[in-house]
Amino acid sequence: MRRSAQALQPACLAPARRLLFLLWLVSRAAQACPAACTCQALETMGLRVDCEGRGLTALPALPAHTRQLLLANNSLRSVPPGAFDHLPQLWHLDATGNPWHCDCSLAYLHLWLEDHMPEALMQLRCASPGQAAHRPLGRLTGYELGSCGWQLPASWGHPRFWWDLALVAVAVLGLALLAGLLRSCREPVTPTPK
Numbered sequence: 001m002r003r004s005a006q007a008l009q010p011a012c013l014a015p016a017r018r019l020l021f022l023l024w025l026v027s028r029a030a031q032a033c034p035a036a037c038t039c040q041a042l043e044t045m046g047l048r049v050d051c052e053g054r055g056l057t058a059l060p061a062l063p064a065h066t067r068q069l070l071l072a073n074n075s076l077r078s079v080p081p082g083a084f085d086h087l088p089q090l091w092h093l094d095a096t097g098n099p100w101h102c103d104c105s106l107a108y109l110h111l112w113l114e115d116h117m118p119e120a121l122m123q124l125r126c127a128s129p130g131q132a133a134h135r136p137l138g139r140l141t142g143y144e145l146g147s148c149g150w151q152l153p154a155s156w157g158h159p160r161f162w163w164d165l166a167l168v169a170v171a172v173l174g175l176a177l178l179a180g181l182l183r184s185c186r187e188p189v190t191p192t193p194k
């Protein structure tokens with residue numbers, strides 16, 4: 001009688017290893033730390049992404065597990081709408097010391113802060129345009145910020161959304177291939193009569 005837990009055929013081990021390596025790469029890509037920043041795993045799960053004082057002029061692509069995001073003392077002027085929509089764990093954001101351009105292009109950041117850390121709205125100072133200069137973002141009304149014509153939710157229009165979707169698709173495909181491979185590997189090629 002055959003044992004139910006048969007050893008894998010040696011010929012199957014190489015492709016299985018390759019698939020596992022591919023899945024590992026995909027999981028790394030989903031967590032990749034932006035080149036300009038340093039990332040540190042938090043005890044409470046998630047990542048602390050430190051991009052302070054790096055001269056950034058645009059928001060870097062952020063890992064999905066970002067929990068604390070430090071952007072202080074850069075040259076950021078705006079945040080694209082939907083920029084934090086793929087970061088469900090994000091709860092702490094330090095964006096002080098940036099030359100924020102407080103027009104409609106900052107409406108998303110304004111809304112995000114209102115929802116997550118309203119106290120920070122008074123700490124962010126606008127650098128421009130004229131009538132907003134030197135005022136805290138929290139002092140500007142929605143009317144003063146204006147609207148750029150985009151609608152919430154705009155996350156499907158964000159490149160990061162499609163990147164995440166592609167990673168999930170590759171991961172699911174990889175797992176399905178691995179499962180199929182393991183199943184076919186356990187079936188004996190030629191039945192060995194005892």
Ligand SMILES: *[C@@H]1O[C@H](CO)[C@@H](O)[C@H](O)[C@H]1NC(C)=O
Nearest residue numbers: 052053070072073094096097
């Ligand atoms: C930003 O720069 C200012 C002035 O150099 C400094 O006082 C402040 O501590 C810096 N903030 C952070 C969070 O590094």
